[in-house]
Amino acid sequence: MRNAEFDRAQVLRGAMSAFMHKGYTKTSMQDLTQATGLHPGSIYCAFSNKRGLLIAAIEQYQQDRNEQFKLIFSDSRPVLGNLKTYLDNIVVECVSCDSQQACLLTKALNEIAAQDDEIQGIISQNLKLWQNALTAQFELATTQGLLQGDLNSEQRAQYLMMGIYGLRTFAHTHPQAEILQQLADKLFTDVCR
Amino acid sequence: MRNAEFDRAQVLRGAMSAFMHKGYTKTSMQDLTQATGLHPGSIYCAFSNKRGLLIAAIEQYQQDRNEQFKLIFSDSRPVLGNLKTYLDNIVVECVSCDSQQACLLTKALNEIAAQDDEIQGIISQNLKLWQNALTAQFELATTQGLLQGDLNSEQRAQYLMMGIYGLRTFAHTHPQAEILQQLADKLFTDVCR
DNA sequence: CTCATTCTTGAATGTGCATTCAAGATATTC
DNA sequence: GAATATCTTGAATGCACATTCAAGAATGAG
Numbered sequence: 001m002r003n004a005e006f007d008r009a010q011v012l013r014g015a016m017s018a019f020m021h022k023g024y025t026k027t028s029m030q031d032l033t034q035a036t037g038l039h040p041g042s043i044y045c046a047f048s049n050k051r052g053l054l055i056a057a058i059e060q061y062q063q064d065r066n067e068q069f070k071l072i073f074s075d076s077r078p079v080l081g082n083l084k085t086y087l088d089n090i091v092v093e094c095v096s097c098d099s100q101q102a103c104l105l106t107k108a109l110n111e112i113a114a115q116d117d118e119i120q121g122i123i124s125q126n127l128k129l130w131q132n133a134l135t136a137q138f139e140l141a142t143t144q145g146l147l148q149g150d151l152n153s154e155q156r157a158q159y160l161m162m163g164i165y166g167l168r169t170f171a172h173t174h175p176q177a178e179i180l181q182q183l184a185d186k187l188f189t190d191v192c193r
Numbered sequence: 194m195r196n197a198e199f200d201r202a203q204v205l206r207g208a209m210s211a212f213m214h215k216g217y218t219k220t221s222m223q224d225l226t227q228a229t230g231l232h233p234g235s236i237y238c239a240f241s242n243k244r245g246l247l248i249a250a251i252e253q254y255q256q257d258r259n260e261q262f263k264l265i266f267s268d269s270r271p272v273l274g275n276l277k278t279y280l281d282n283i284v285v286e287c288v289s290c291d292s293q294q295a296c297l298l299t300k301a302l303n304e305i306a307a308q309d310d311e312i313q314g315i316i317s318q319n320l321k322l323w324q325n326a327l328t329a330q331f332e333l334a335t336t337q338g339l340l341q342g343d344l345n346s347e348q349r350a351q352y353l354m355m356g357i358y359g360l361r362t363f364a365h366t367h368p369q370a371e372i373l374q375q376l377a378d379k380l381f382t383d384v385c386r
Numbered sequence: 387c388t389c390a391t392t393c394t395t396g397a398a399t400g401t402g403c404a405t406t407c408a409a410g411a412t413a414t415t416c
Numbered sequence: 417g418a419a420t421a422t423c424t425t426g427a428a429t430g431c432a433c434a435t436t437c438a439a440g441a442a443t444g445a446g
Contacts, residue, residue: 023304025218029404039425044405102303109365110295110303111216124366155375158363162376166359170351172302173317182348183355190383222434232395237435 012060094171205253287364
């Protein structure tokens with residue numbers, strides 16, 4: 001007979017940020033109470049435990065990214081231009097690296113997926129959705145006659161994802177905008193060949 | 194008046210393997226005593242602490258990789274063939290993923306570099322050496338007239354490293370040899386363009 | 387063979403952490 | 417406005433872990 005007081009999305013974004021900042025293992029519950037504004041009891045009541053909070057945060061992350069994706073790939077503009085914008089955004093994200101603006105999915109994948117099959121599954125599924133969305137864009141571009149090489153749309157999407165993963169890791173040692181932009185530009189060219 | 198009994202390289206390879214398997218934070222000292230065959234006291238005597246052991250393991254990793262690199266890029270064979278072999282080896286490594294056969298450097302980079310400037314520096318330096326070695330190979334190929342595009346050797350090396358990082362991450366969700374080989378092949382083509 | 391030095395052993399220490407829980411606060415219902 | 421149900425609070429719990437250290441074992445020198 002009483003509703004929870006906190007805003008779930010808000011809380012999860014706080015947790016997301018904490019996890020991206022320090023990584024899952026090194027983020028303590030104390031960090032999380034601070035990042036979410038919730039007391040331990042509330043977190044355990046709402047998300048079972050730290051792991052549950054991570055899973056919920058991943059879900060929220062996926063939703064937020066999906067919104068952003070739909071915003072960029074609006075149907076009204078040319079496909080390849082949207083794709084370029086998308087990549088440029090990632091470069092900006094990498095440069096403005098307010099300490100580890102990495103993708104939560106890949107970060108969690110690198111850190112814990114090997115230890116936890118369920119989380120591995122969840123992340124794989126989310127990345128698959130992302131890949132499918134990219135494949136659909138390449139398919140669209142192909143039907144519009146914008147792509148001619150002998151790669152199919154799925155292969156292009158895979159190559160692009162590989163490139164984005166790499167770009168993010170590369171940014172850790174080379175946070176300079178110029179270099180990253182150059183790499184992203186070539187990636188764009190190569191994936192459209 | 195008495196020498197240490199253990200083989201340093203052997204011990205460090207054990208530690209390397211443990212760190213790659215579970216990640217730095219989640220690898221306990223108990224794991225490390227098992228992986229190295231050393232008792233806690235010996236580890237602390239030889240490497241100060243867990244962090245010191247990681248740093249020593251990274252050093253050893255770099256040495257081992259360097260050996261392997263020199264072996265593949267022997268001067269007597271054609272440069273681009275060597276490069277292809279190198280990439281194919283990485284694919285094999287990714288496929289045979291006996292749980293996280295990731296590169297220790299990139300794994301540590303993803304996990305802890307943001308938290309620890311000294312380790313960040315060490316890893317960056319090692320990756321830089323690696324990049325320089327690749328650059329030299331591209332330079333060699335260029336002087337032999339094998340490469341014509343408008344990229345310089347450093348840019349090629351950077352792009353290749355980006356691709357390799359990405360390939361390794363991609364392998365976590367797609368461990369199939371076919372797919373990875375396809376991606377590696379295209380990466381090779383694009384980097385030589 | 388004996389002594390001195392160095393290495394090895396692994397139980398003990400203290401700390402930091404995830405998790406729990408009972409008391410208190412707040413809303414909703416009748 | 418009382419009663420009830422639900423949520424919030426944060427100190428208490430117990431465990432896992434990195435680290436220490438003192439006793440024991442092995443080696444080399446004389």
